[in-house]
Amino acid sequence: MLDLNGKSILITGGTGSLGKALTKTIFEKWPNVKRLVIYSRDEQKQYVMDQEYPHSKFPAIRFFVGDIRDKERLTRALNDIEYVIHAAAMKHVHIAEYNPDECVKTNIGGAMNVIDACLATNVKSVVALSTDKACAPINLYGATKLASDKLFVAANNIKGNNPIKFSVVRYGNVMGSNGSVIPFFIKKKKEGKGIIPITEPSMTRFNIPIQGGVDMVLYALEHAWGGEIFIPKIPSYRILELAEAIAPECEHKVVGIRPGEKIHEEMITSSDSSHTYDLGTYYTILPQRPVWKLDDYITHFNAKKVPDGFSYNSGENNQWETPETLREKIKEHVDPNFSVK
Numbered sequence: 001m002l003d004l005n006g007k008s009i010l011i012t013g014g015t016g017s018l019g020k021a022l023t024k025t026i027f028e029k030w031p032n033v034k035r036l037v038i039y040s041r042d043e044q045k046q047y048v049m050d051q052e053y054p055h056s057k058f059p060a061i062r063f064f065v066g067d068i069r070d071k072e073r074l075t076r077a078l079n080d081i082e083y084v085i086h087a088a089a090m091k092h093v094h095i096a097e098y099n100p101d102e103c104v105k106t107n108i109g110g111a112m113n114v115i116d117a118c119l120a121t122n123v124k125s126v127v128a129l130s131t132d133k134a135c136a137p138i139n140l141y142g143a144t145k146l147a148s149d150k151l152f153v154a155a156n157n158i159k160g161n162n163p164i165k166f167s168v169v170r171y172g173n174v175m176g177s178n179g180s181v182i183p184f185f186i187k188k189k190k191e192g193k194g195i196i197p198i199t200e201p202s203m204t205r206f207n208i209p210i211q212g213g214v215d216m217v218l219y220a221l222e223h224a225w226g227g228e229i230f231i232p233k234i235p236s237y238r239i240l241e242l243a244e245a246i247a248p249e250c251e252h253k254v255v256g257i258r259p260g261e262k263i264h265e266e267m268i269t270s271s272d273s274s275h276t277y278d279l280g281t282y283y284t285i286l287p288q289r290p291v292w293k294l295d296d297y298i299t300h301f302n303a304k305k306v307p308d309g310f311s312y313n314s315g316e317n318n319q320w321e322t323p324e325t326l327r328e329k330i331k332e333h334v335d336p337n338f339s340v341k
């Protein structure tokens with residue numbers, strides 16, 4: 001059972017949506033955590049978060065201004081840290097397309113720095129955040145995150161006798177995250193023009209609340225043997241049903257798919273199926289050359305190999321949201337005041 005009381009943790013990108021949700025959960029579950037370091041660049045976001053976690057009530061929290069591109073600073077911040085969650089990234093598809101070198105420096109160079117700094121210190125377990133866009137990527141953001149995933153998986157091969165474990169958690173669009181479709185539809189409804197723009201009527205998406213991402217990170221911290229890419233089993237929704245859930249009174253205007261967008265989100269391709277296992281709540285894509293015995297892993301987790309050719313994408317899911325379940329979840333996870341009226 002994971003117990004972070006008395007432990008030291010660092011979250012890169014700790015002021016972001018995953019970082020903040022994780023911080024809240026850590027303090028709720030383990031109030032006696034020894035040190036929780038928030039590592040990110042913008043002092044203003046840290047200032048705002050500092051107001052939420054005053055030192056008098058949360059003496060364990062530390063705010064480190066730093067860039068993941070700066071290995072020296074990162075190594076210093078990792079002094080005496082045992083657990084690392086690597087969430088810092090550039091994540092907007094069109095911004096990455098326009099500024100590819102910046103995205104490469106942060107998402108790939110930053111990942112390399114996190115790995116090197118963790119290997120040089122006494123970190124025990126590192127969980128890096130991935131995205132559905134890293135699966136068969138068609139845009140630069142996805143390609144950089146795929147490179148990052150590969151770096152974290154392969155880091156287990158260069159650790160020697162160091163007991164550190166590197167693993168990856170991959171999920172799709174988080175419900176209500178900045179720039180995502182749910183807040184966009186709610187905004188369009190509130191504008192009162194009676195029109196909801198639909199990129200492509202057959203589009204589907206996976207649906208995960210931010211707490212689902214937090215739970216996966218904590219699962220990986222506790223259970224990873226090193227080199228896994230963990231993927232949640234979550235429901236999908238059809239974009240037309242989301243529009244129905246939020247704004248049934250509005251007409252639809254089809255505006256066409258945006259550059260770098262897929263009709264269905266993918267998390268596991270059929271090419272991954274040869275080394276993908278079903279763990280019950282999660283799938284795990286295992287490294288093709290693990291540093292541990294595959295038979296031991298299968299026995300320990302009662303892991304079931306997925307059928308050859310299996311792929312996991314939002315268009316072929318066996319769990320589906322309905323307009324009613326979507327409304328309930330929007331109220332619970334995005335906007336408590338949401339009403340379809």
Ligand SMILES: NC(=O)c1ccc[n+]([C@@H]2O[C@H](COP(=O)([O-])OP(=O)(O)OC[C@H]3O[C@@H](n4cnc5c(N)ncnc54)[C@H](OP(=O)(O)O)[C@@H]3O)[C@@H](O)[C@H]2O)c1
Pocket residue numbers: 012013014015016017018019039040041042043045066067068069086087088089090091106110129130131132145171172173174177178
């Ligand atoms: N949100 C989603 O829908 C979603 C879905 C799937 C996967 N993910 C992945 O989950 C992770 C977390 O996403 P999120 O939604 O929490 O992102 P977010 O809200 O945009 O937060 C990003 C965090 O990273 C920090 N950051 C960015 N560049 C940095 C750098 N060079 N050095 C240090 N810190 C840096 C940001 O703070 P500063 O700007 O102040 O540095 C911020 O704290 C990302 O790896 C993302 O790819 C997100």
